[in-house]
Amino acid sequence: MAQIVVQDLRKAFKVAKREAGLWNAFRGLVKREYTHVQALDGVSFEIEEGELVGYLGPNGAGKSTTIKILSGILLPDEGICQVMGRIPWQERIDHVREIGVVFGQRSQLWWDLPVIDSFELLRDIYRLSSADYRKTLEKVVDTLELTDLLEVPVRQLSLGQRMRCELAASLLHNPKLLFLDEPTIGLDAVSKLVVRDFVKTLNEEQGTTVILTTHDMDDIEALCSRVMIIGRGKILARGKLKDITREVARERRLVVELDGDYSKEYIRSQVPGAELVKLEGKQAHFDFDPARISPPELIANISARFQVRDLLIENQPIDEVISRLYGELHI
Amino acid sequence: MRDGIRLYLRYVSMSLRSQLQYPASFLMLVVGNLAITGIEFLTIWALFSRFGSLGEWSLPEVALFYGMVHMAFAISEAAARGFDILHRQVRSGDFDRILLRPRSTALQVMGLEFQLLRVGRFAQGLVVLRWGLTSLKMSITFAELLLIVAAIIGGGLLFSGLFVLQATLSFWSVDSLEVVNLTTYGGVETAQAPISIYRGYFRSFFTWVIPLATINYFPLMAILDHADPLGIPHWLSWLSPLAGLVFFVLCLQVWNFGVRHYHSTGS
Amino acid sequence: MNRRAYQAIMRLRFMLLMQYRIAALAGITTQFMFGFVKIMVLEAFYLSTTQPQPLTFQQAVGYVWLGQAMLRLLPWDGDGEIQALVRSGNVAYELCRPLDLYSHWYARAIALRVAPTLLRAVPVFLVTLFVLPPKYALSIPTAGGWAAWILSTLGAIALGCAITNLINISMFWTISGEGISRLIPAVVIILSGMGVPLPLFPDWSQRLLELLPFAGLVDTPARFFTGQLSPTMIWVFLARQLVWTAILIIWGRRLLARGLRRVVVQGG
Missing domain, CATH: 3.30.70 (Alpha-Beta Plaits)
Incomplete structure (x- = not known):
């Protein structure tokens, strides 16, 4: 069986309407109207172990809803979702032990403290043995060139340096599956290349499955063997980027x-x-x-x-x- | 369990080191906290100086009630701070990060911040409590001292439970959180005077629904050897610190329910 | 500053508040709860003595409710946006605008205080005047009392906004500014009468409390409303509020000028 199996996933959200204007603001005091937004409208796909898949779509298309369901944070309304043989939200703790997630726009590091402190906290959170922790740390520090950054407080890091540290933090527990949500957003050209290289190596050498959402087409072109395009809650196209774009391009x-x-x-x-x-x-x-x-x-x-x-x-x-x-x- | 405690202590130590990055401004925070909480006692003192007594209670006696509830609240403000600010995490989406970690959500939320500046409220509570005890010139047995400490810790748990409820509420709506202030800040304001001076439903609410009376009123009935107008026997006073623990555990159940709700709605 | 811009500031504040309807409701409930706790404690104190007090229990009840109704008028904090502007040094850019910075900030302070107060005071007044049993209710004042209360409330707004501006301006001196921001709530609560009605403080402290500016914030309007002060006294008390307002405005303007010089010299 494939590492990730998703069949006919559906999810709707209730959103409060807020209209402009003073009068509407008053009216909102009394009565609030809601609209249903169908974030996922029957999504199906499979991903094999060791793949590096790009997940594309405009904002609000359902990308992050899918990622949230796959990572066990969110329950779908309907549909099947199995990751590494588990239903993510039913066995959340066991599931999240084996996945890593990087949000490009959010940090998991302690702002005022040296990077290494955050890493040590993660060691305790994931209950890693000292030997395992040291081995993994050595490896990521080496490949991401973090040696000089470990003792620096996070607030003093540049965005590119910080993103390298975020990547390292998400990998300390050796996840088999890695979700990258816009990992290169806002980075300078050099940092982008470092991040891209690292992800590629990780995927090739360790066989880590990577799912990448991004708006940066260069990321996709450089990394992904396969892409899926989602829009209005449905997968609209899938396959090699070249094959998909051949029609329009x-x-x-x-x-x-x-x-x-x-x-x-x-x-x-x-x-x-x-x-x-x-x-x-x-x-x-x-x-x-x-x-x-x-x-x-x-x-x-x-x-x-x-x-x-x-x-x-x-x-x-x-x-x-x-x-x-x-x-x-x-x- | 031991593993959990070790992780919590690491969180606390990181949090403390973060807060002590700027010692000057930290000191200011503590002094500010001391002042703003300390004025409460000033107001009580002012009223005593005009009226002489509060019903059958003297100022040193009220000082005991006051000191205990403030120390208890300070503990929860510091330790349960993570729950107090959880609505921000939910709104910004940072709560997702907590769900992505293979540990108890409650433990991680507690670990978000241990707010040391609350030591200001704790210190003024301690000073007032000490002053009350010395002014009353009573001899306190070791067991009674233990009861005071246990009651303060139980009170810390009780208020922490209220912060947990507040955090749980934020999974549904962030607008309504101020309601919880009725029971936290309002609870402190209420319980810094003996609960017997209040009337009817109000007193029943803070005795039976949110058992504030167990933080200071019941224990002090036993220690001051005061016949309770509410009719609680003294032996029960000795059990009252447990109420906070039970309350806290119940609140954690509600919290787990809230987390499941968050799972299914994405908030 | 022209009226249009001022109206726009007010409108925005209202819209912002309206978005949080339940928050407003919760805030009002909280104010009632605190009011009742204070009143019940006061009642227990009043029952412990037979001596006449400078404030009758009925007046004390009214005093507490007025304090709760006007809670948001108190200058406990500065204007968050302005403080951030000053702290970051970006205030230097404000100098490019063709308006008097102090007046602009003062107008913002009025909006900051008055908008939430209107929203919260109305229900408190309605309930405490007409719904509560007489013993715990706010008594309707005489026509003279109303007039004096309105005048002294305007005085309290003027005074409170001058203090708000001082808090804003104190941010030019970062460390002491932070300290002032931390301590000012304590000072305001205790010395304005928000904590305990000022007439109930010991007799020896009365002169001092009256001379300080803070009594003008809560104590003065409350005493006129509850009839503890005769409406004929309004001119004395209003003068006191306005003199303090003038002093604090002059002081604030001086400090602002000095603070701006600092920013410009340091280059932000």
Whole structure:
């Protein structure tokens, strides 16, 4: 059986309506109205041990509700959920002993105290033996380069340093399953790379299953073998990122540096089969579908009609593709 | 159990070290706490200086009631602080972190903070209690002293139970928490005078529903050898510290119910 | 500051309070509970003596209820946002705005105190005037008493806001500011009459209590309302409130100027 099995998970929340305006505020004193929000509307998936899966979707799509159910914090209204053979919320204590969770926007470290103190507290919380604790600590300190940070009070750490420590804190008990909720949010480029590298190594060398939710498409591209996209409480697409985006991102982009000034209308009239999306000075951006017009043919067309200084074919930026995908999926 | 105590002590030691990071401002907090709680006794003193006595009670006698309830409340304010601030954790989502740890939720919430500045209230309560005992020139047996200490600890547990109830309430609504102040801060205000001076339902409520009377009133009836107008025999006074313990345990059951509710609603 | 902006501040405060409807209800209940405890204790004290007191029991009951009704008017703390602004040094940016900082803060203080008081005082008045049995009720004053009470309450607001501003300004001197914030509630409660009606303090302390500014916050309006002071005395007491207000405003303005110089010199 797969490590995580989820079948037809459903969850609704009751939310109090709050309307703007003084009069409505008064009215709210007497009577409050509620709306039901269907956060999960029949979600099913399986994840095998050792996978590194990206979980995508716009805010409010049901990502964190799913994660909360998987980690045993929240009960679903309906559906089946088994993680490592357990029903998370029924055997919470045994379950959480084997999972790690990192929230990018929240800290689990004691703000005013040196990092090592928080680690030692976690040792006691998870009842780790001294030998195990020391072994794991040594390893994470080594790979995350924390040696110089352990004695520093958390409040003095930079965001990137702190995130490395958060990761370490979530791994001290050697979890088999790791949930990462926006682990790179707000980090500088270098820290992002360190975090990404670490997650990749952890997954490859220890076989830790990782579920990653993020809005950073570079994270997903760099790490995830497989992604699931959720919207309005349903899984709308799943598979390799490339396969999912191929449909919406069939098109490539051709950037041409022209020698001379032309109007948009003129260029459009001269280049059928490709769409001019942008003209910046002498730089023209075309989107085209390689299935309909092959790149050499398009380039030949253009160079026959214009003086061309330079040209470049690229994939569309991944963020644009995803937002287009969301649009196509109506989420 | 022993493991749990060790973990709790680690929490406490971390919390204390965090609070002592800025000694100057910490000292100020303690002095402020001492002053704001100490003025309560000033008001009682002022009333005694005008009226002479409170019914059949003298100022040193009332000082005993006052000292005991303040010390008990200070203990719970310090130790159960985590429950007092739990609504913030729930609102911010940080309570989830507690559910993600393989330990008792109540223990972890207790571990959120041990608020040392409450030592101010504790100290003024102790001073007033001492002053009452010396002014009364009574000889206190060791057993009686033990009863006082046990009653204060029992009172600490009782008030802690109320903070646990308050925290549980925050799983449903954070708006209504001030209601609990009726029984915590209101309870202290009430119990710093002998409960027999109050009337009817009010007195019954704080004797039987929330047994504030067990913190100081019943024990002191035995120690002052005072016939109880409420008709409680002295031997029962010796058992009264247990009431706080029982109350606390009951509140923990309610807490567990609340945690299950949180599980199913996500708050 | 213009009226529009001032009205906007008031409106916002109200909206904020309205959101927490149960909290308001709980707050009112708490005030009743504390009021009753105080009254029951006072009753036990009054029963212990046969000597006439400077305040009759009936007046003491009224005094306690007025204190509970006006609880939120007391300057126990500063304006949280302003204090944060000062503490962080960002107050320097406020200097760029085309308004007098002291008056702006003063207007905010009025909103801070008056909005929650209106919300909470109305139910306390309704219940204590019309619902409670006469023994524990607030007695309706004479027309003169009403007038004197209204005037002295306005005086109390003016005075309380001057004190609020001082608390705000004390944050320029971080450590002592924190200390003042911690100690001011104790001072205000005991010296305003919120803890025990001031006339019940020992006779030797009466002159001192009357001379201090804090009596103007709770004691003065309460004594006019309960008829312990004759309405003809209002001018003396109002003058006392206003003189203190003026002194504290002048002092506050001086301190503010000095504090701002500090911030500007240190570069925030």
